[in-house]
Amino acid sequence: MTSIYFSQNASQKMKADISIEQELLKAAQHFDIEALGKIYDLYSPELYRYAIRFLGDPCVAEDCLAETFSRFLNALRTRRGPKDFLRAYLYRIAQNWIADYYRRAPDLVELKETQPCKSNSPEKEADLRLRQAQMRRAILQLTPDQQQVIAFKFFQDLKNEEIAQALHKPVGAVKSLQHRALVSLRKFLEKEKPI
Protein backbone atom coordinates (compact mmCIF):
# COMPACT_ATOMS: atom_id res chain seq x y z
CA MET A 1 0.00 0.00 0.00
CA THR A 2 2.73 2.36 1.02
CA SER A 3 4.81 1.52 -2.02
CA ILE A 4 1.84 2.16 -4.30
CA TYR A 5 1.32 5.50 -2.59
CA PHE A 6 4.97 6.38 -3.04
CA SER A 7 5.08 5.29 -6.64
CA GLN A 8 1.97 7.35 -7.39
CA ASN A 9 3.58 10.34 -5.75
CA ALA A 10 6.81 9.79 -7.65
CA SER A 11 4.91 9.46 -10.88
CA GLN A 12 3.00 12.68 -10.24
CA LYS A 13 6.24 14.46 -9.37
CA MET A 14 7.88 13.25 -12.55
CA LYS A 15 4.89 14.43 -14.61
CA ALA A 16 5.09 17.81 -12.88
CA ASP A 17 8.82 17.98 -13.56
CA ILE A 18 8.27 17.22 -17.22
CA SER A 19 5.54 19.80 -17.45
CA ILE A 20 7.81 22.44 -15.86
CA GLU A 21 10.62 21.44 -18.19
CA GLN A 22 8.33 21.79 -21.20
CA GLU A 23 7.23 25.25 -20.14
CA LEU A 24 10.79 26.36 -19.55
CA LEU A 25 11.89 24.96 -22.88
CA LYS A 26 9.07 26.73 -24.69
CA ALA A 27 10.05 30.03 -23.08
CA ALA A 28 13.73 29.38 -23.73
CA GLN A 29 13.01 28.94 -27.44
CA HIS A 30 12.01 32.61 -27.41
CA PHE A 31 15.19 33.44 -25.51
CA ASP A 32 13.31 34.30 -22.35
CA ILE A 33 16.24 35.14 -20.05
CA GLU A 34 14.38 34.20 -16.88
CA ALA A 35 13.54 30.76 -18.26
CA LEU A 36 17.10 30.25 -19.43
CA GLY A 37 18.31 31.21 -15.96
CA LYS A 38 15.96 28.66 -14.42
CA ILE A 39 17.14 25.98 -16.83
CA TYR A 40 20.72 26.74 -15.87
CA ASP A 41 19.90 26.60 -12.17
CA LEU A 42 17.95 23.38 -12.61
CA TYR A 43 20.46 21.38 -14.62
CA SER A 44 23.91 22.89 -14.20
CA PRO A 45 24.61 21.37 -10.74
CA GLU A 46 23.92 17.80 -11.84
CA LEU A 47 25.62 18.30 -15.19
CA TYR A 48 28.68 19.61 -13.38
CA ARG A 49 28.78 16.55 -11.15
CA TYR A 50 28.32 14.36 -14.20
CA ALA A 51 31.18 16.10 -16.00
CA ILE A 52 33.59 16.08 -13.11
CA ARG A 53 33.04 12.37 -12.49
CA PHE A 54 34.14 11.67 -16.04
CA LEU A 55 36.81 14.34 -16.28
CA GLY A 56 38.20 14.44 -12.75
CA ASP A 57 39.28 18.07 -12.98
CA PRO A 58 37.08 20.98 -11.83
CA CYS A 59 38.50 23.37 -14.43
CA VAL A 60 37.85 20.99 -17.32
CA ALA A 61 34.39 20.20 -15.92
CA GLU A 62 33.64 23.94 -15.93
CA ASP A 63 34.74 24.11 -19.58
CA CYS A 64 32.49 21.18 -20.39
CA LEU A 65 29.53 22.80 -18.69
CA ALA A 66 30.10 26.15 -20.38
CA GLU A 67 30.34 24.49 -23.78
CA THR A 68 27.24 22.37 -23.13
CA PHE A 69 25.11 25.40 -22.42
CA SER A 70 26.73 27.36 -25.24
CA ARG A 71 25.81 24.59 -27.71
CA PHE A 72 22.30 24.56 -26.29
CA LEU A 73 21.99 28.30 -26.97
CA ASN A 74 23.34 27.87 -30.48
CA ALA A 75 20.84 25.11 -31.12
CA LEU A 76 18.02 27.37 -29.93
CA ARG A 77 19.31 30.18 -32.11
CA THR A 78 19.30 28.03 -35.24
CA ARG A 79 15.91 26.55 -34.28
CA ARG A 80 17.46 23.10 -34.07
CA GLY A 81 17.10 22.87 -30.31
CA PRO A 82 15.24 20.16 -28.45
CA LYS A 83 11.47 20.14 -28.54
CA ASP A 84 11.27 18.04 -25.37
CA PHE A 85 13.38 15.98 -22.96
CA LEU A 86 15.75 18.82 -22.31
CA ARG A 87 17.58 17.02 -19.53
CA ALA A 88 18.51 14.07 -21.73
CA TYR A 89 19.47 16.50 -24.48
CA LEU A 90 21.87 18.44 -22.21
CA TYR A 91 23.39 15.23 -20.90
CA ARG A 92 23.97 14.06 -24.43
CA ILE A 93 25.79 17.28 -25.34
CA ALA A 94 27.97 16.98 -22.25
CA GLN A 95 28.64 13.36 -23.03
CA ASN A 96 29.71 14.17 -26.59
CA TRP A 97 32.01 16.91 -25.29
CA ILE A 98 33.59 14.48 -22.84
CA ALA A 99 34.08 11.86 -25.57
CA ASP A 100 35.71 14.50 -27.80
CA TYR A 101 37.88 15.63 -24.91
CA TYR A 102 39.25 12.14 -24.35
CA ARG A 103 39.77 11.70 -28.06
CA ARG A 104 41.88 14.85 -28.14
CA ALA A 105 43.57 14.66 -24.75
CA PRO A 106 46.45 12.33 -23.98
CA ASP A 107 45.55 9.41 -21.76
CA LEU A 108 47.27 10.50 -18.60
CA VAL A 109 46.29 10.82 -14.99
CA GLU A 110 47.43 14.03 -13.39
CA LEU A 111 47.66 14.59 -9.67
CA LYS A 112 47.07 18.31 -9.50
CA GLU A 113 47.70 20.42 -6.46
CA THR A 114 44.32 22.05 -6.81
CA GLN A 115 42.51 18.74 -6.54
CA PRO A 116 41.54 17.79 -3.03
CA CYS A 117 43.43 14.84 -1.61
CA LYS A 118 41.18 12.61 0.46
CA SER A 119 43.72 10.24 1.87
CA ASN A 120 46.85 11.07 3.81
CA SER A 121 48.97 8.71 1.77
CA PRO A 122 50.12 9.89 -1.66
CA GLU A 123 50.38 6.25 -2.78
CA LYS A 124 46.79 5.53 -1.86
CA GLU A 125 45.71 8.72 -3.53
CA ALA A 126 47.64 7.80 -6.67
CA ASP A 127 46.06 4.32 -6.67
CA LEU A 128 42.62 5.81 -6.27
CA ARG A 129 43.18 8.22 -9.16
CA LEU A 130 44.44 5.40 -11.36
CA ARG A 131 41.43 3.23 -10.51
CA GLN A 132 39.12 6.15 -11.21
CA ALA A 133 40.81 6.79 -14.54
CA GLN A 134 40.47 3.10 -15.43
CA MET A 135 36.78 3.15 -14.54
CA ARG A 136 36.27 6.29 -16.61
CA ARG A 137 37.89 4.61 -19.60
CA ALA A 138 35.65 1.62 -19.06
CA ILE A 139 32.50 3.73 -18.95
CA LEU A 140 33.55 5.73 -22.00
CA GLN A 141 33.70 2.61 -24.14
CA LEU A 142 30.00 1.94 -23.44
CA THR A 143 27.31 3.14 -25.83
CA PRO A 144 25.96 6.64 -25.09
CA ASP A 145 22.68 5.23 -23.74
CA GLN A 146 24.51 2.78 -21.49
CA GLN A 147 26.74 5.58 -20.20
CA GLN A 148 23.74 7.70 -19.31
CA VAL A 149 22.00 4.83 -17.56
CA ILE A 150 25.12 4.09 -15.51
CA ALA A 151 25.52 7.76 -14.62
CA PHE A 152 21.88 8.17 -13.63
CA LYS A 153 21.72 4.90 -11.74
CA PHE A 154 25.02 4.82 -9.87
CA PHE A 155 26.07 8.45 -9.66
CA GLN A 156 22.74 10.28 -9.38
CA ASP A 157 20.94 7.43 -7.58
CA LEU A 158 17.87 7.71 -9.79
CA LYS A 159 15.28 4.94 -9.86
CA ASN A 160 14.67 2.99 -13.04
CA GLU A 161 11.35 4.79 -13.54
CA GLU A 162 13.03 8.17 -13.26
CA ILE A 163 15.77 7.15 -15.67
CA ALA A 164 13.15 5.90 -18.09
CA GLN A 165 11.35 9.22 -17.84
CA ALA A 166 14.54 11.22 -18.31
CA LEU A 167 15.69 9.19 -21.30
CA HIS A 168 12.23 8.76 -22.77
CA LYS A 169 12.56 4.98 -22.81
CA PRO A 170 10.50 2.15 -21.32
CA VAL A 171 11.59 0.88 -17.91
CA GLY A 172 12.37 -2.52 -19.43
CA ALA A 173 14.78 -0.91 -21.87
CA VAL A 174 16.52 0.88 -19.03
CA LYS A 175 16.96 -2.38 -17.11
CA SER A 176 18.31 -4.05 -20.19
CA LEU A 177 20.73 -1.18 -20.89
CA GLN A 178 21.92 -1.31 -17.30
CA HIS A 179 22.50 -5.06 -17.43
CA ARG A 180 24.44 -4.89 -20.68
CA ALA A 181 26.45 -1.93 -19.40
CA LEU A 182 27.49 -3.79 -16.26
CA VAL A 183 28.49 -6.86 -18.26
CA SER A 184 30.59 -4.70 -20.58
CA LEU A 185 32.21 -2.90 -17.67
CA ARG A 186 33.14 -6.15 -16.01
CA LYS A 187 34.63 -7.50 -19.21
CA PHE A 188 36.62 -4.35 -19.76
CA LEU A 189 37.95 -4.25 -16.20
CA GLU A 190 38.88 -7.93 -16.24
CA LYS A 191 40.90 -7.41 -19.40
CA GLU A 192 42.74 -4.45 -17.88
CA LYS A 193 45.73 -4.86 -15.65
CA PRO A 194 44.56 -4.76 -12.01
CA ILE A 195 45.60 -1.68 -9.99
Add this chain to the structure above:
Amino acid sequence: MSNNNPPSMPISDLERRLEELKDVPVRSPLQASSARARFLHTAAEIRQAVSSEAQVRQSGWTFPIRKEKRSMNALVSLILAASLLLGGGATVAAAQDDLPTQPLYQLKLWTENATLAVNGNPQERANLLMTMAQTRVQEMAVLAEMEITPPAQLRERLEQHLNQVLKLAASMDEATRDQYLLQLRDQLQSQDRILERLQARTDSGIDPTLVQTRQMLQIQLRLVDEGLNDPQGFRYIIENQLQFGQDESGTPEPNRQGDPVFHQYDQSGKPFEEPGTGNGSQNGSGESNSSPGNQIPNQLQNGNGDSNSHNDSPGDPNPDNPQGGQNGQGADSPGGGGGR
Protein backbone atom coordinates in the same frame (compact mmCIF):
# COMPACT_ATOMS: atom_id res chain seq x y z
CA MET B 1 34.89 -19.86 -26.35
CA SER B 2 36.15 -17.63 -23.63
CA ASN B 3 33.54 -14.99 -24.50
CA ASN B 4 30.78 -17.33 -23.34
CA ASN B 5 32.24 -17.62 -19.86
CA PRO B 6 30.42 -15.49 -17.32
CA PRO B 7 32.52 -12.63 -16.01
CA SER B 8 34.06 -13.49 -12.69
CA MET B 9 34.16 -10.04 -11.05
CA PRO B 10 31.38 -9.86 -8.43
CA ILE B 11 28.79 -7.16 -8.93
CA SER B 12 29.60 -5.73 -5.49
CA ASP B 13 33.18 -5.10 -6.64
CA LEU B 14 31.92 -3.35 -9.71
CA GLU B 15 29.56 -1.21 -7.66
CA ARG B 16 32.40 -0.35 -5.28
CA ARG B 17 34.52 0.74 -8.22
CA LEU B 18 31.67 2.91 -9.47
CA GLU B 19 31.26 4.34 -5.97
CA GLU B 20 34.83 5.62 -6.18
CA LEU B 21 33.72 8.00 -8.90
CA LYS B 22 30.69 9.15 -6.99
CA ASP B 23 32.37 11.44 -4.53
CA VAL B 24 33.12 14.74 -6.25
CA PRO B 25 34.31 18.11 -4.96
CA VAL B 26 31.65 20.75 -4.50
CA ARG B 27 31.49 23.28 -7.27
CA SER B 28 32.75 26.70 -6.31
CA PRO B 29 29.68 28.93 -5.90
CA LEU B 30 31.59 31.85 -7.34
CA GLN B 31 32.62 29.85 -10.37
CA ALA B 32 29.01 28.77 -10.73
CA SER B 33 27.59 32.28 -10.50
CA SER B 34 30.20 33.61 -12.88
CA ALA B 35 29.45 30.84 -15.39
CA ARG B 36 25.73 31.50 -15.02
CA ALA B 37 26.26 35.21 -15.65
CA ARG B 38 28.28 34.46 -18.79
CA PHE B 39 25.60 32.07 -20.05
CA LEU B 40 22.84 34.62 -19.54
CA HIS B 41 24.95 37.37 -21.06
CA THR B 42 25.48 35.26 -24.18
CA ALA B 43 21.77 34.46 -24.27
CA ALA B 44 20.91 38.16 -24.04
CA GLU B 45 23.32 38.95 -26.88
CA ILE B 46 21.82 36.23 -29.09
CA ARG B 47 18.34 37.43 -28.24
CA GLN B 48 19.19 40.95 -29.33
CA ALA B 49 20.88 39.76 -32.49
CA VAL B 50 18.28 37.23 -33.55
CA SER B 51 14.83 38.08 -32.37
CA SER B 52 13.55 41.55 -31.90
CA GLU B 53 10.66 41.89 -29.51
CA ALA B 54 7.32 41.59 -31.18
CA GLN B 55 5.89 45.09 -31.25
CA VAL B 56 2.23 45.23 -30.32
CA ARG B 57 0.71 47.74 -32.69
CA GLN B 58 -2.27 49.70 -31.58
CA SER B 59 -4.99 48.73 -33.97
CA GLY B 60 -7.84 51.00 -32.90
CA TRP B 61 -8.82 54.08 -30.98
CA THR B 62 -8.76 53.88 -27.23
CA PHE B 63 -10.37 56.11 -24.66
CA PRO B 64 -9.06 58.32 -23.16
CA ILE B 65 -6.72 59.29 -25.98
CA ARG B 66 -4.28 61.12 -23.70
CA LYS B 67 -3.12 57.91 -21.97
CA GLU B 68 0.35 57.80 -23.55
CA LYS B 69 1.24 61.38 -22.73
CA ARG B 70 0.33 61.40 -19.08
CA SER B 71 3.25 61.56 -16.71
CA MET B 72 3.54 59.28 -13.72
CA ASN B 73 1.25 60.47 -10.98
CA ALA B 74 2.06 60.80 -7.29
CA LEU B 75 0.42 57.51 -6.30
CA VAL B 76 2.43 55.53 -8.81
CA SER B 77 5.60 57.28 -7.64
CA LEU B 78 4.77 56.40 -4.04
CA ILE B 79 4.13 52.76 -4.88
CA LEU B 80 7.36 52.58 -6.83
CA ALA B 81 9.36 54.11 -3.97
CA ALA B 82 7.75 51.75 -1.44
CA SER B 83 8.43 48.73 -3.61
CA LEU B 84 12.07 49.79 -3.94
CA LEU B 85 12.36 50.16 -0.18
CA LEU B 86 10.57 46.93 0.66
CA GLY B 87 12.26 45.05 -2.11
CA GLY B 88 15.72 46.09 -0.94
CA GLY B 89 16.67 42.50 -0.21
CA ALA B 90 15.91 41.55 -3.78
CA THR B 91 17.98 44.49 -4.98
CA VAL B 92 20.92 43.40 -2.87
CA ALA B 93 20.52 39.85 -4.15
CA ALA B 94 20.35 41.13 -7.71
CA ALA B 95 23.53 43.13 -7.15
CA GLN B 96 25.55 40.02 -6.34
CA ASP B 97 26.06 39.18 -10.01
CA ASP B 98 26.87 42.73 -11.03
CA LEU B 99 30.16 43.68 -12.62
CA PRO B 100 32.18 46.85 -11.95
CA THR B 101 30.62 48.41 -15.03
CA GLN B 102 27.10 47.88 -13.75
CA PRO B 103 25.03 50.19 -11.57
CA LEU B 104 24.53 47.89 -8.55
CA TYR B 105 28.20 46.99 -8.20
CA GLN B 106 28.80 49.48 -5.39
CA LEU B 107 25.95 47.86 -3.50
CA LYS B 108 27.64 44.49 -3.96
CA LEU B 109 30.88 45.86 -2.52
CA TRP B 110 29.02 47.45 0.33
CA THR B 111 27.32 44.13 1.14
CA GLU B 112 30.66 42.34 1.12
CA ASN B 113 32.27 44.91 3.38
CA ALA B 114 29.31 44.89 5.76
CA THR B 115 29.52 41.10 6.02
CA LEU B 116 33.22 41.37 6.72
CA ALA B 117 32.77 44.14 9.26
CA VAL B 118 30.27 42.22 11.38
CA ASN B 119 32.45 39.12 11.44
CA GLY B 120 34.94 39.04 14.30
CA ASN B 121 36.33 35.54 13.90
CA PRO B 122 39.75 35.71 12.16
CA GLN B 123 39.29 32.39 10.39
CA GLU B 124 35.89 33.32 9.06
CA ARG B 125 37.24 36.70 8.05
CA ALA B 126 40.05 34.97 6.16
CA ASN B 127 37.52 32.73 4.43
CA LEU B 128 35.40 35.72 3.50
CA LEU B 129 38.38 37.62 2.17
CA MET B 130 39.47 34.66 0.07
CA THR B 131 35.96 34.44 -1.33
CA MET B 132 36.02 38.16 -2.07
CA ALA B 133 39.39 37.80 -3.80
CA GLN B 134 37.99 34.98 -5.91
CA THR B 135 35.00 37.16 -6.80
CA ARG B 136 37.33 39.93 -7.99
CA VAL B 137 39.18 37.51 -10.26
CA GLN B 138 35.91 36.18 -11.64
CA GLU B 139 34.76 39.72 -12.33
CA MET B 140 38.01 40.42 -14.09
CA ALA B 141 37.61 37.27 -16.15
CA VAL B 142 34.03 38.05 -17.15
CA LEU B 143 34.95 41.61 -18.11
CA ALA B 144 37.93 40.48 -20.14
CA GLU B 145 35.81 37.88 -21.92
CA MET B 146 33.37 40.63 -22.76
CA GLU B 147 36.38 42.49 -24.17
CA ILE B 148 36.09 45.20 -21.53
CA THR B 149 39.34 46.27 -19.91
CA PRO B 150 39.03 45.56 -16.18
CA PRO B 151 39.42 48.77 -14.18
CA ALA B 152 42.61 49.17 -12.18
CA GLN B 153 40.58 49.42 -8.95
CA LEU B 154 39.59 45.81 -9.41
CA ARG B 155 43.21 44.71 -9.19
CA GLU B 156 43.76 47.02 -6.24
CA ARG B 157 40.82 45.52 -4.39
CA LEU B 158 42.06 42.02 -5.14
CA GLU B 159 45.46 42.91 -3.77
CA GLN B 160 43.91 44.41 -0.64
CA HIS B 161 41.89 41.25 -0.01
CA LEU B 162 44.93 39.02 -0.43
CA ASN B 163 47.09 41.22 1.78
CA GLN B 164 44.47 41.06 4.48
CA VAL B 165 44.32 37.27 4.29
CA LEU B 166 48.08 37.14 4.68
CA LYS B 167 47.92 39.50 7.62
CA LEU B 168 45.26 37.36 9.29
CA ALA B 169 47.22 34.18 8.51
CA ALA B 170 50.33 35.65 10.13
CA SER B 171 48.43 36.07 13.38
CA MET B 172 47.10 32.49 13.45
CA ASP B 173 48.59 29.51 15.24
CA GLU B 174 50.97 27.34 13.23
CA ALA B 175 48.60 24.59 12.10
CA THR B 176 45.79 26.95 11.13
CA ARG B 177 48.20 29.30 9.39
CA ASP B 178 49.68 26.50 7.29
CA GLN B 179 46.22 25.29 6.40
CA TYR B 180 45.18 28.75 5.26
CA LEU B 181 48.41 29.36 3.39
CA LEU B 182 48.06 26.07 1.52
CA GLN B 183 44.49 26.93 0.69
CA LEU B 184 45.53 30.40 -0.41
CA ARG B 185 48.36 28.98 -2.53
CA ASP B 186 45.92 26.71 -4.37
CA GLN B 187 43.56 29.61 -4.88
CA LEU B 188 46.29 31.92 -6.16
CA GLN B 189 47.56 29.29 -8.58
CA SER B 190 44.05 28.68 -9.81
CA GLN B 191 43.46 32.42 -10.23
CA ASP B 192 46.70 32.80 -12.10
CA ARG B 193 45.69 29.99 -14.43
CA ILE B 194 42.35 31.67 -15.09
CA LEU B 195 44.08 34.90 -16.03
CA GLU B 196 46.70 33.09 -18.07
CA ARG B 197 44.04 31.29 -20.08
CA LEU B 198 42.19 34.53 -20.50
CA GLN B 199 45.27 36.27 -21.84
CA ALA B 200 45.83 33.47 -24.30
CA ARG B 201 42.20 33.19 -25.35
CA THR B 202 41.18 36.80 -25.65
CA ASP B 203 44.45 37.96 -27.12
CA SER B 204 44.59 40.47 -24.29
CA GLY B 205 48.20 39.88 -23.46
CA ILE B 206 48.82 43.57 -23.71
CA ASP B 207 46.08 44.44 -21.25
CA PRO B 208 48.08 46.11 -18.49
CA THR B 209 45.58 45.25 -15.73
CA LEU B 210 45.72 41.54 -16.47
CA VAL B 211 49.50 41.62 -16.71
CA GLN B 212 49.83 43.57 -13.45
CA THR B 213 47.35 41.32 -11.73
CA ARG B 214 49.29 38.23 -12.72
CA GLN B 215 52.50 39.82 -11.48
CA MET B 216 50.80 40.66 -8.21
CA LEU B 217 49.50 37.10 -7.86
CA GLN B 218 53.03 35.78 -8.41
CA ILE B 219 54.28 38.02 -5.64
CA GLN B 220 51.56 36.88 -3.30
CA LEU B 221 52.40 33.29 -4.16
CA ARG B 222 55.99 33.86 -3.17
CA LEU B 223 54.86 35.42 0.07
CA VAL B 224 52.70 32.37 0.77
CA ASP B 225 55.63 30.08 0.01
CA GLU B 226 57.70 32.20 2.33
CA GLY B 227 55.10 31.65 5.01
CA LEU B 228 55.18 27.89 4.52
CA ASN B 229 58.97 27.64 4.46
CA ASP B 230 59.98 30.28 6.94
CA PRO B 231 57.08 31.19 9.21
CA GLN B 232 59.11 33.56 11.36
CA GLY B 233 60.43 35.50 8.41
CA PHE B 234 56.94 35.57 6.96
CA ARG B 235 55.45 36.94 10.17
CA TYR B 236 58.22 39.51 10.32
CA ILE B 237 57.50 40.64 6.78
CA ILE B 238 53.76 40.77 7.27
CA GLU B 239 53.73 42.43 10.66
CA ASN B 240 56.47 44.95 10.05
CA GLN B 241 56.79 45.51 6.37
CA LEU B 242 53.37 45.51 4.76
CA GLN B 243 51.86 48.88 5.40
CA PHE B 244 48.23 48.62 4.61
CA GLY B 245 46.63 51.68 3.11
CA GLN B 246 43.33 50.79 4.71
CA ASP B 247 41.68 49.14 7.61
CA GLU B 248 40.27 45.66 7.14
CA SER B 249 37.01 46.85 5.70
CA GLY B 250 37.93 45.32 2.39
CA THR B 251 37.67 48.43 0.26
CA PRO B 252 40.78 50.36 -0.63
CA GLU B 253 41.03 53.90 0.55
CA PRO B 254 41.69 56.53 -2.03
CA ASN B 255 45.29 56.22 -3.07
CA ARG B 256 47.83 58.05 -1.07
CA GLN B 257 50.47 56.38 -3.16
CA GLY B 258 48.01 53.89 -4.42
CA ASP B 259 48.50 50.52 -2.88
CA PRO B 260 49.86 48.77 0.11
CA VAL B 261 53.50 49.60 0.33
CA PHE B 262 56.13 46.94 0.63
CA HIS B 263 59.53 48.01 1.82
CA GLN B 264 62.97 47.03 0.75
CA TYR B 265 64.85 44.33 2.61
CA ASP B 266 68.46 43.54 3.13
CA GLN B 267 69.85 40.03 2.83
CA SER B 268 68.83 39.06 6.34
CA GLY B 269 65.24 39.96 5.76
CA LYS B 270 65.47 43.16 7.78
CA PRO B 271 64.23 46.35 6.25
CA PHE B 272 66.65 49.02 5.25
CA GLU B 273 65.94 52.66 4.89
CA GLU B 274 66.29 54.35 1.61
CA PRO B 275 67.96 57.70 1.57
CA GLY B 276 65.49 60.38 2.37
CA THR B 277 62.83 58.10 3.79
CA GLY B 278 62.03 57.29 7.35
CA ASN B 279 61.51 53.78 8.66
CA GLY B 280 57.95 52.71 8.00
CA SER B 281 57.30 55.64 5.74
CA GLN B 282 54.46 55.36 3.27
CA ASN B 283 56.76 56.54 0.53
CA GLY B 284 59.39 53.93 0.99
CA SER B 285 59.18 51.99 -2.21
CA GLY B 286 57.55 54.23 -4.68
CA GLU B 287 60.74 55.12 -6.45
CA SER B 288 61.84 51.80 -7.80
CA ASN B 289 58.49 50.52 -8.94
CA SER B 290 56.48 52.50 -11.37
CA SER B 291 53.53 50.15 -11.23
CA PRO B 292 51.65 50.12 -7.96
CA GLY B 293 51.30 46.36 -8.16
CA ASN B 294 55.03 45.98 -8.25
CA GLN B 295 55.74 47.69 -4.98
CA ILE B 296 57.26 44.67 -3.38
CA PRO B 297 60.23 43.52 -1.43
CA ASN B 298 63.26 42.98 -3.61
CA GLN B 299 63.72 39.38 -2.69
CA LEU B 300 60.17 38.60 -3.60
CA GLN B 301 60.41 40.16 -7.01
CA ASN B 302 62.88 37.59 -8.31
CA GLY B 303 61.41 34.16 -7.94
CA ASN B 304 64.43 32.40 -9.32
CA GLY B 305 66.97 34.99 -8.45
CA ASP B 306 69.91 34.81 -6.17
CA SER B 307 68.64 37.72 -4.17
CA ASN B 308 66.03 35.56 -2.53
CA SER B 309 67.55 35.70 0.88
CA HIS B 310 64.93 33.65 2.69
CA ASN B 311 65.18 30.88 0.21
CA ASP B 312 68.90 30.69 0.50
CA SER B 313 68.99 30.75 4.22
CA PRO B 314 70.55 27.70 5.87
CA GLY B 315 67.41 27.09 7.84
CA ASP B 316 65.34 26.61 4.70
CA PRO B 317 64.24 23.00 4.69
CA ASN B 318 63.64 22.82 0.99
CA PRO B 319 65.87 24.90 -1.19
CA ASP B 320 64.38 23.59 -4.42
CA ASN B 321 61.00 24.63 -3.79
CA PRO B 322 58.33 26.84 -4.59
CA GLN B 323 60.13 30.05 -4.85
CA GLY B 324 61.28 28.56 -8.07
CA GLY B 325 57.97 29.79 -9.24
CA GLN B 326 55.79 28.72 -12.08
CA ASN B 327 58.42 26.98 -14.11
CA GLY B 328 59.19 24.58 -11.37
CA GLN B 329 55.61 23.69 -10.79
CA GLY B 330 54.65 23.52 -14.41
CA ALA B 331 57.43 21.12 -15.18
CA ASP B 332 56.20 18.60 -12.67
CA SER B 333 54.26 16.00 -14.49
CA PRO B 334 53.49 12.77 -12.77
CA GLY B 335 55.74 10.08 -13.95
CA GLY B 336 57.80 12.52 -15.96
CA GLY B 337 58.53 12.29 -19.65
CA GLY B 338 60.36 9.02 -19.41
CA GLY B 339 57.40 7.20 -18.05
CA ARG B 340 55.41 7.55 -21.19
